[in-house]
Amino acid sequence: MGTDFFRNSISGLSQSARRAAAAGASLFLAAALVGCSGAKSDGGGSEAAKTVTIASIAYPYKGAQVFNGLTGVVINEGWLKNELNKRGVKLAFTPVPTAVGGPVINEGFSGKRIDFASYGDFPAIIAVAGGVPLKLVAPVGQGQNVYLVVRKGLPASSIADLKGKRIALHRGRPWELPFSKLLDANHLKLTDFKIVNINPSATPAALESGSVDATVLLSDGLLLEQKGIGKVIWSTKEAPADWRMRAELFARKDFVDSNPELTQLVVDAFVRAAAWSSDEANKTAVIHNAARGAMPEAIVAKDYDASNIPWRERFSPVLRSDIRSHYRSVADYAFEHGLVRNKVDADALIDDRFVNQALRNLKLESFWKSDASAAHAKAGASY
Known part of the structure; x- marks a missing residue:
């Protein structure tokens, strides 16, 4: 299914984009195979994962591929790698070019060469509609401006x-x-x-x-x-x-079902990264890291400012109702406009168990606004 799925997922692209996607896929698959050399669960729970592989958009910077955003923080912090090492599990990160990110990540999920990916809402809906079971296990911030x-x-x-x-x-x-x-x-x-x-x-x-x-x-x-x-x-x-365009941390459903402890560790790591990024003292570092290989720092800062979101809330992983309604609208649009053949159940896509547990594990239950606190603040501001 993997090769056919990839071909279908890029069929709507321009000829030049299809060529780029094919080239990007070759690089991605080679990297993924290296990163996934350990045993993988077959979905039935009979064999525990030996490697956790996370794919994310990466950019060329000073002769290397660098991961920006929360993935970059997770790598720099090293906590997840250490926790997995304690359990005899390896951690691998697979860089994906931004020009072909969605189709290539979907191919990785389809071929079970990756376990998690931080990527966009539309490609994830397309993957699920195409028969690749995914779960949204943690929001990644409050969306990006278009x-x-x-x-x-x-x-x-x-x-x-x-x-x-x-x-x-x-x-x-x-x-x-x-x-x-x-x-x-x-x-x-x-x-x-x-x-x-x-x-x-x-x-x-x-x-x-x-x-x-x-x-x-x-x-x-x-x-x-x-x-x-x-x-x-x-x-x-x-x-x-x-x-706003959203990108989240998605996971293969069969990996989540067979490896709930490892899934929890990954989500914990991303929530830790969100807390670090939400600290005003780290704002300069966050902007610098986000700009590496992607955009000038002035543009990144201007884009953040354009959001009119308090710095701490900019990286909130809390699954609020507006995120759920967003994914319902994405699923509706993709189906109604013929981008997918099968309607995706957005509510079934979202699995909030792990992010809620991560907030408890890290004692961050009150660190970001919930639906209730956000509504209270809005009501107070209206007087």
């Missing part, structure tokens, strides 16, 4: 002004959902535009040359504005919280 950028000189200030224009939108990627919600809110649909399905890495040249009139991107949209190539006319900063 930006609508128009080319330099184009007199447009709203999505309505772009009707009939060419918009670069890499289909099936996490930023498609916020864009769809923006269209719905303005009584528009995809067919009102000329959608150009290209990889984000090809977007700056297309925008600068006038081949497209606008694009939908993550923080790289701010970079286009900084370079004078385009102008941000809308972002999810102006939208409800569950519009």
Whole structure:
């Protein structure tokens, strides 16, 4: 199933993106095989895992592949590696290029070459709909902003002004959902535009040359504005919280079922990393680490500031109701727009046992706001 699943998952990409995906897959699979040389559970619990393999987006930086975000903190802290060593279990991290992250990670899950991955909401829904059982075992922060950028000189200030224009939108990627919600809110649909399905890495040249009139991107949209190539006319900063693109810690369901203790250790490690990142004293280090190989630090800082989220809450792993509603909307959109053939039960996807236990294990139950505390704060602010 693995090879066919990968082929299907990239079938909607542009020709250049498919070539990049195939190349990325070759590198990924080679790395994954090295990282998974130990025995794996067969899902029946008869053989305990000897290696825990975690995949995440990585960037080239100073001659090496580096992991940013919470995965990078987990690696630097070393706690998870030490705890697994005590149990005779190895820890392996598999770097995945951002240009082909979703399809390649889905292939790793499908072939049981990885056990966990920190990656986006849309690809995870696509994987589950395609028959790869996953579990969302821990949220990774409060989501990322999505930006609508128009080319330099184009007199447009709203999505309505772009009707009939060419918009670069890499289909099936996490930023498609916020864009769809923006269209719905303005009584528009995809067919009102000329959608150009290209990889984000090809977007700056297309925008600068006038081949497209606008694009939908993550923080790289701010970079286009900084370079004078385009102008941000809308972002999810102006939208409800569950519009933001999300990335979480996902795990293979059969691994979780067969290895609950190891799953708990991994989730504990990510919650520890979230607590470290939430400390205001570490803000400079968090921004520096997030920028390695990806974006200038000024752009990372501007993107964080655009979220209007208190620093501590920016990395909250608490599974609040807006996260659940977000995944329901992702599942609905993917099915209704024909991106998947089978409807995903978003509530069954989410497994909150491990993150709730991690908060108790680390005595962090009151460290971040819960649904109740967030509602109380909002009510107090309304007076």
